[in-house]
Amino acid sequence: xxxxxxxxxxxxxxxxxxxxxxAFVAMLFHHGITALxxxxxxxxxxxxxxxxxxxxxxxLSHNDIRYVFLGRELGGRxxxxxxxxxxxxxxxxxxxxxxxxxxxxxxxxxAKTHRIALMCAEGEPLVCHRTLLVAHALDGLxxxxxxxxxxxxxxxxxxxxxxxxxxxxxxPEDDLATNxxxxxxxxxxxxxxxxxxxxxxxxxxxxxxxx
Numbered sequence: 713x714x715x716x717x718x719x720x721x722x723x724x725x726x727x728x729x730x731x732x733x734x735a736f737v738a739m740l741f742h743h744g745i746t747a748l749x750x751x752x753x754x755x756x757x758x759x760x761x762x763x764x765x766x767x768x769x770x771x772l773s774h775n776d777i778r779y780v781f782l783g784r785e786l787g788g789r790x791x792x793x794x795x796x797x798x799x800x801x802x803x804x805x806x807x808x809x810x811x812x813x814x815x816x817x818x819x820x821x822x823a824k825t826h827r828i829a830l831m832c833a834e835g836e837p838l839v840c841h842r843t844l845l846v847a848h849a850l851d852g853l854x855x856x857x858x859x860x861x862x863x864x865x866x867x868x869x870x871x872x873x874x875x876x877x878x879x880x881x882x883x884p885e886d887d888l889a890t891n892x893x894x895x896x897x898x899x900x901x902x903x904x905x906x907x908x909x910x911x912x913x914x915x916x917x918x919x920x921x922x923x
Contacts, residue, residue: 721820721823721824721855721856722823722827722855722856722857722858723819723823723828723829723830723847723850723855723856723857723858724743724745724827724828724829724830724857724858724859724860724866725829725830725831725832725837725842725843725846725847725857725858725859725860726739726740726829726830726831726859726860727831727832727833727834727835727836727837727840727842727862728757728760728763728768728831728832728833729760729833729834729835729862730759730760731862732762733762733763733767733768733771736763737771737772737775737777739860739864740772740775740777740829741775742864743827743829743860743866744827745777745827745828745829746776746777746778746826746827746828747777747778747779747780747822747826747827747828747829748768748772748777748778748779748780748828748829748831749780749782749786749819749822749828749829749830749831750765750768750779750780750781750782750783750831751782751783751786751787751788751830751831751832751841751842751846752783752787752831752832752833753783753784753787753788753789753790753909754783754789755768755781755783757833760833763833765781778826780818780822782815782818782819782830784811784815785811785812785814785815785818786812786815786816786819786830786845786846787841788801788803788806788832788840788841788842788845788908788909789801789909790806790809792806792809792811795809796911799910799911799913800905800908800909800910800911801841801904801908801909801910802904802908803841803844803845803848803900803901803904803908804897804901806845807845807848807849812849816846816849816850816853819850820853820855823855829860830842830846830847835861835862836862837859837861837867837872838872838875838876838879838903839903839907840907841908841909843859843869843872844900844903844904844907844908845904847859847869847872848896848900850869851869851870852893856868856869857869859872873896873899876896876899876900876903877895877896877899879899879903880899880902880903882895882899
């Protein structure tokens with residue numbers, strides 16, 4: 713399926729945070745998730761080893777939930793130098809790559825037969841690339857994106873974007889001065905400038921210059 717096509721499918725997102733593994737699986741069950749797409753660039757957690765790739769995939773398999781790793785296609789830490797500016801990942805550049813588009817196609821194809829949740833680490837959607845990059849792209853294709861919050865409740869992507877606009881003092885109801893999509897894109901760029909991945913060598917150089 714071409715990722716440029718519009719879809720009315722629903723795809724969920726979730727952050728594993730520091731949930732116990734059984735509580736995390738219970739949240740997936742509660743929302744009827746049958747497949748988990750891991751969009752972490754590195755599918756492991758030093759502080760929460762229950763979410764390392766092998767351990768997580770095994771737990772999901774025992775609960776009849778399929779595990780698929782899509783961190784190479786949809787991760788927030790691209791190995792493509794062209795996707796960086798001064799060492800910081802630029803989501804709008806990642807979104808244009810063939811690899812990212814391929815990842816979206818796999819998601820949309822999988823959503824025909826599975827109820828899918830994208831998983832990354834952060835509990836708060838607004839500090840994670842799964843929202844600022846992947847969900848933003850899916851929303852642009854007409855996909856219904858629902859974020860599973862840390863307490864297990866759902867928040868629509870539109871509501872999440874309203875929170876982002878409010879965070880930056882932008883009125884989510886004011887569409888007169890500018891197009892809402894353009895306003896959201898600007899807010900995402902601003903947020904990404906604060907939370908998006910920065911290559912370690914570049915970060916160290918920056919900290920040395922400013923200390």
